[in-house]
Amino acid sequence: MNKVYLSKSRYCNCIQCKKILWMNKYKPDCAAGEDKSAIFENGRKVGELAKGLFGDYEDIEFDINLSNMIEKTNELLPNKPNVITEASFSYDNNFCSVDILKNDEDGVEIYEVKSSTGVRDIYLDDASYQHYVLSNLGLNVKKVAIVHINNKYVLDGELDLKELFTIKDITETSKAKQKEIRKNIDEINEFMESHDEFNEPKVEIGMQCFEPYHCDYWQYCTRDLPKPNVFDVKGMQTIDKVKKYDEGKISFEDLKDDDINPRFLEQIDFELNNKEPKIEREAIKEFLDSLKYPLYFIDYESCQHAIPEMEGTRAYQQIPFQYSLHIKRDEDAALEHREFLAEADDDNLLRHFAESMISDISENGSVIVYNKAFESGRNNEIGRLYPDLKGEMDRINANMVDLMIPFKNRNYYAREMKGSHSLKYVLPALYPNDPELDYHNLPVVHHGGEAAEAFLNLKEKSKEEQEIIREGLLRYCELDSLAMVKIWEKFREVI
Secondary structure, eight states, X not given: OOXXXXXXXXXXXXXXXXXXHHHHHHXXXXXXXXXXXXXXXXXXXXXXXXXGGGSSOEEOOOOSSHHHHHHHHHHHTTSOSEEEEEEXXXXXXXXXXXXEEEXXXXXXXXXXXXXXXXXXXXXXXXXXXXXXXXXXXXXXXXXXEEEEEOTTOBOOSSOOHHHHEEEEEOHHHHHHTHHHHXXXXXXXXXXXXXXXXXXXXXXXXXXXXXXXXXXXXXXXXXXXXXXXXXXXXXXOOHHHHHHHHHTTOOBHHHHTXXXXXXXXXXXXXXXXXXXXXXXXXXXXXXXXXXXXXXXXXXXXEEEEOSSOOSTTOBTTOEEEEEEEEEEEOSTTSOOEEXXXXXXXXXXXXXXXXXXHHHHHSOSOSOEEESSHHHHHHXXXXXXXXXXXXXXXXXXXXXXXXXXXXXXXXXXXXXXXXXXXXXXXXXXXXXXTTOGGXXXXXXXXXXXXXXXXXXXXXGGGSOHHHHHHHHHHHHHHHHHHHHHHXXXXXXXXXXX
């Protein structure tokens, strides 16, 4: 048998589903996952920072010729005690680079660094695989640990690596997994040996399509399912969708008389029967009557730093860096627009964000947002960080109204919303084929994830590129707040 070349990432792919390895080899162009470059870059930054966790270290630079990395590792191993980062090893066609290797006189310690805030099962498989490779090469593995971000740590002065990172000892778990790893590697080799490029493996859809990661080949593997199908039911738990699939209840036609949540049945009913929009006018009128002029339609954009950069903030705290605000001062007033976009190198951007917003929302009126929990949560965090601004942030929160509620409650529902109350589904349902309200027509930024990534990467861009990206951010956020104005206008129209 020609043994498959495995790395720790390939091994972990196979723990999720062996067909991923086959697809990566024979049909990589069929992958249709979302862009993960921002996630990878985040992981790289965290990994680089973690290298200094135990003081001075010797780093093995990446080389496409892996044997060079292994050779450099072997040169450094005798110089114990030392710390080697990206120490690289290969045993029986199984390769791994250890994020941090503590190389002591009496053995080695493996530290696998993750940019997450906890330990997931797949991380145990990842680190245990490294344990397998090293121990089979004759190294005495004394300890195996996962290093992850501590999101309770608040930046106060200099960054403290010991506080930023949490080290979880998984040595006993790793030892217990060693026989399992040998068995898994044998099964992976047998699987790939029995399925060449002309013999595609048949693997049923199941939870492995979603856990621990949503598979990039989902669209390929479900290409023959009816559209829409059980996996398109909004709000249903994934495990319940898989159970229905296993029962043969796959199409909406299969599900229309099933004993499931009435909200799911409503989505199915509207889809199958192409029903006209449901509009509960009394509920809409009650919502409109609760609003008080001036009306402030506001939307925030935020980003997250795995490594906190601003005093008083935590890892992965949502940092609002931008808002767009449309103001309607009275029924007959023209619509006004205000906006704020922080400078990329502003270490005090949260305060500047808040001060600008307080100035723009100077009167008491309804502050209309879409998903109140998010904006009010950010305002509370700002109030805690800057006690002198707390009164104003509380005032804004006290006036806050959630425009999402009528859609969440299904007071207004249309087939085109596909069971969702997300703004990105609601807006085109209310205003179909309106190019000015189509996020796809925006030049640079099209959704919140892109906005966050664009802002986080601004510092690395040229002045000309920054100007283009900043304009794209402004136009994207402006459409979000304008969308709320258009929804308010639609509500007034239908009653």
